[in-house]
Structures are given as C-alpha cells and as structure tokens.
Amino acid sequence: EAEVAQSPRYKITEKSQAVAFWCDPISGHATLYWYRQILGQGPELLVQFQDESVVDDSQLPKDRFSAERLKGVDSTLKIQPAELGDSAMYLCASSLQDHEQYFGPGTRLTVT
Amino acid sequence: AQSVTQPDIHITVSEGASLELRCNYSYGATPYLFWYVQSPGQGLQLLLKYFSGDTLVQGIKGFEAEFKRSQSSFNLRKPSVHWSDAAEYFCAVLFTGGGNKLTFGTGTQLKVEL
Numbered sequence: 001e002a003e004v005a006q007s008p009r010y011k012i013t014e015k016s017q018a019v020a021f022w023c024d025p026i027s028g029h030a031t032l033y034w035y036r037q038i039l040g041q042g043p044e045l046l047v048q049f050q051d052e053s054v055v056d057d058s059q060l061p062k063d064r065f066s067a068e069r070l071k072g073v074d075s076t077l078k079i080q081p082a083e084l085g086d087s088a089m090y091l092c093a094s095s096l097q098d099h100e101q102y103f104g105p106g107t108r109l110t111v112t
Numbered sequence: 113a114q115s116v117t118q119p120d121i122h123i124t125v126s127e128g129a130s131l132e133l134r135c136n137y138s139y140g141a142t143p144y145l146f147w148y149v150q151s152p153g154q155g156l157q158l159l160l161k162y163f164s165g166d167t168l169v170q171g172i173k174g175f176e177a178e179f180k181r182s183q184s185s186f187n188l189r190k191p192s193v194h195w196s197d198a199a200e201y202f203c204a205v206l207f208t209g210g211g212n213k214l215t216f217g218t219g220t221q222l223k224v225e226l
Contacts, residue, residue, distance in 0.1 A: 004155075033214075042116075042202050042216030043156070056213060091155055099144050099163070099206055101214060103155040 002026040004104035006092050012110045018080035021107045025074070025094030031055075033101060034067055034077050035091040043091055049075060082111045114139050114207045118217035125193050126225045133188040133220050135203030144206035145186040146214070147177055151199045159201075162186065173197070198224045 005024040013019045025032050030051050035043035046065065048056040051072040060067065064083070069075040079086055087110050093101040115138045125131055137143060144163050148156040160171025167179040177188045186203060203217040 006155075040218075042204075042218050043214075044216070045213055048213065093156075100146075100158065100161060102158070103148075105155040106153075108153065 004092055004094055004102055006090075006104035006107055008107055009105060010108045010110075012112065013082050015084055015111050016081040018078065019082050019109065020076055020078045021090050021092075021109075023075045023077070023092030023104060025092070026102055029094035029096055029102075030072070031095045032069060032075050033093040033095075034075070035093065037089040037091055037106070039088070043089075046077070079109075082109075084111050087111045114205075114215060116203055116205045116215050116217040118201075118203055118220050120220045121218070122221045122223065124223040124225060127195050128192050131188075131190045131193045131197070131222070133201050133203075133222070135186045135188065135217060137184050137186070137203075137205045139184070139205070139207055141208065142181065143208060145177075145179060146204040146206070147171065147175070147186075147188045148202045148204060148216075149173075149199050150202065150219075156202065159188070193222075193224055195224045195226055198222055 007022050032049040034046045037043040046060045047067045049069045052069050067077045089106045091106045092104045095101045117136045119134050146161045147159040150156050159175045160169050162169050162179045170176050175190050179186050200219045200221050202219045204214045
C-alpha cells in the first residue's frame with residue numbers, strides 16, 4: 001500500500017539553527033499539506049499545496065518558516081531560525097480530490 | 113465560528129468493555145467528518161469518514177461512528193475494546209467551502225486496562 005514518506009523521523013537542533021523536513025506524498029496525489037502538532041493538541045495546518053502552488057499558508061509563520069514544492073511532487077518545509085516554541089511533531093499529508101487525507105509518520109522536532 | 117470539540121481529554125476502559133468517544137462541531141451546514149487514531153510517536157491513521165448518506169458508518173478495526181445532525185455530533189464507538197486500541201483519537205472536520213482544510217479536535221487519550 002502506498003504511503004506518505006517523511007524524513008527525518010526525529011530531529012534535535014539548537015535554537016537559532018536552520019532545520020528542514022522532507023515529504024514525499026503518495027504518487028498521483030496533487031494536494032499536499034504540512035501540519036504542526038504540539039504535544040497534547042490536534043494537528044494544525046501550516047500550508048497546503050495544489051500541485052506546485054500554495055493554496056493556503058495563512059497559518060505559516062512566514063518570518064521563519066518556508067515551504068516549497070517545486071515540481072509538484074515532494075516538498076520541503078524549512079525553519080530558520082528555529083525557536084524553542086517550534087518543538088513539535090511536523091506531519092505531512094496528501095490527498096486526491098475526495099478530501100481524504102493520508103498522513104505520513106511525522107518528524108519529531110526538538111529545539112534546545 | 114467553526115470549531116470541533118472533543119470533551120473528554122482522557123478515557124480509561126477495561127479490555128472487552130464498550131467505548132464511546134464524543135465529538136461535537138459547530139458549523140452552519142453539514143461538514144465532512146473523520147476520525148483518526150494516532151499511536152505514540154506516529155502519524156495519523158484514518159478510522160472512518162462520513163460525507164453523506166447512511167449516518168452510521170463502519171470503519172477499520174471494528175470502529176463505527178454515528179452522525180447526528182440534530183446534535184452536531186459524530187461519536188465514535190466500539191463494542192469491545194482491545195488492549196491494542198490504546199492510543200489518541202482525533203475527530204476532524206472539513207468545513208466545505210474552505211478548500212480541503214481539516215480542523216482537528218484536541219484529541220482523546222484512550223487507556224485500556226487489562
């Protein structure tokens with residue numbers, strides 16, 4: 001069964017450093033999402049792509065976060081500089097047109 | 113404002129007992145409704161979904177959920193819980209007219225006593 005791939009699974013970084021996460025959606029899924037999940041809370045959407053275009057980035061802290069999906073397939077989420085409050089699980093999901101989103105295993109970020 | 117509420121933060125049940133996890137939403141129309149499960153340190157797995165039609169939906173792992181329009185609820189149920197069901201459960205709502213943006217509840221942590 002096809003799955004959403006994410007790497008790395010775990011990342012520890014010092015504050016003020018740059019960090020990047022990678023996501024490879026299920027083949028053929030045009031829509032890709034990045035979520036942030038703080039411990040004890042539900043995921044919150046950071047950015048949504050339709051192919052290579054950003055559809056919604058209203059909750060993305062643009063002063064330090066950036067996301068790209070240059071060829072409309074895999075995607076990278078970057079944080080620069082990282083802050084202590086960025087410690088969270090970063091989840092990637094993808095979907096076809098039927099609104100059902102498939103999630104990857106996530107990247108657990110710890111900022112020290 | 114559109115919102116999703118899971119009133120129970122933690123629930124403990126004995127293995128073999130029945131389970132019901134509550135989910136309520138606030139929205140002027142019928143949204144698309146989902147239940148996801150998350151094991152520690154893992155991503156989210158879809159248990160079931162409701163878009164339209166029969167208000168009682170069956171999912172994987174023996175779970176079912178019932179959509180009640182009058183109560184704006186979509187509660188998750190399982191007749192007999194297994195120890196492996198211990199996890200965190202999230203209700204999610206897709207409010208139509210806003211793209212495919214899912215709004216998640218805060219989750220219910222399920223503990224199963226042997």
